[in-house]
Amino acid sequence: MKRSRPVAFPDVTGVILAGGQSSRMGSNKALLPYGNGLLIENIHRLLAPLFGEMLIAANDRETYAFVGCRVAPDRYRGLGALAGLHAALAGSRTPYIFAVACDMPFLDLELIRALVALRHEADVVIPEGDMGPEPLHAVYATACLPQVEAALQENRRRLVSFFPAVRVLTMAPDRVAALDPTFASFCNVNTPAEYFALRGRSFVGGATADRKRC
Numbered sequence: 001m002k003r004s005r006p007v008a009f010p011d012v013t014g015v016i017l018a019g020g021q022s023s024r025m026g027s028n029k030a031l032l033p034y035g036n037g038l039l040i041e042n043i044h045r046l047l048a049p050l051f052g053e054m055l056i057a058a059n060d061r062e063t064y065a066f067v068g069c070r071v072a073p074d075r076y077r078g079l080g081a082l083a084g085l086h087a088a089l090a091g092s093r094t095p096y097i098f099a100v101a102c103d104m105p106f107l108d109l110e111l112i113r114a115l116v117a118l119r120h121e122a123d124v125v126i127p128e129g130d131m132g133p134e135p136l137h138a139v140y141a142t143a144c145l146p147q148v149e150a151a152l153q154e155n156r157r158r159l160v161s162f163f164p165a166v167r168v169l170t171m172a173p174d175r176v177a178a179l180d181p182t183f184a185s186f187c188n189v190n191t192p193a194e195y196f197a198l199r200g201r202s203f204v205g206g207a208t209a210d211r212k213r214c
Contacts, residue, residue: 008051017084017101039102043107099139101188106184110180127185129185
């Protein structure tokens with residue numbers, strides 16, 4: 001029997017956070033047609049070879065059943081992205097996760113590898129771009145779960161609200177820029193205008209001459 005190719009980081013779960021309301025877009029951003037399929041399919045296809053398992057943090061299992069991985073619903077409903085991170089940490093079968101938003105079309109494999117390679121040095125490994133830290137493109141240890149839960153119970157909803165209680169390692173902008181000079185990895189799609197502007201660009205994981213910051 002032919003063996004499947006071993007993954008790069010078997011102790012890490014790749015997480016796609018797809019529980020947002022997409023209010024500015026007017027439709028589910030994860031399901032927008034883009035590249036070779038839908039936005040979430042392309043992200044899943046890029047990340048799956050890296051990680052021991054893939055997980056989608058979202059409340060509607062049926063919506064994402066076609067992707068072919070587990071879906072973890074929020075245990076704290078209505079509390080935003082931090083609740084999605086909590087669901088991912090609680091649902092992970094590995095000691096670390098790499099969490100990324102479902103609307104980031106220019107993910108960079110080398111940057112992701114560099115971040116994940118630092119996972120043993122802190123509870124959170126987070127890159128800093130031209131607009132500051134990027135918590136929707138970061139590595140989290142499942143050991144952070146009690147601190148995340150405490151923040152939610154106190155109605156602190158910001159993704160960074162539990163950071164003072166854990167060990168955080170920041171990848172400085174100059175180091176990020178050495179791998180992703182335009183910080184395109186952190187580009188996300190919020191409005192129909194942004195979506196249509198992106199339709200003409202190359203997609204996740206691919207080289208392109210037009211990887212401008214959104």
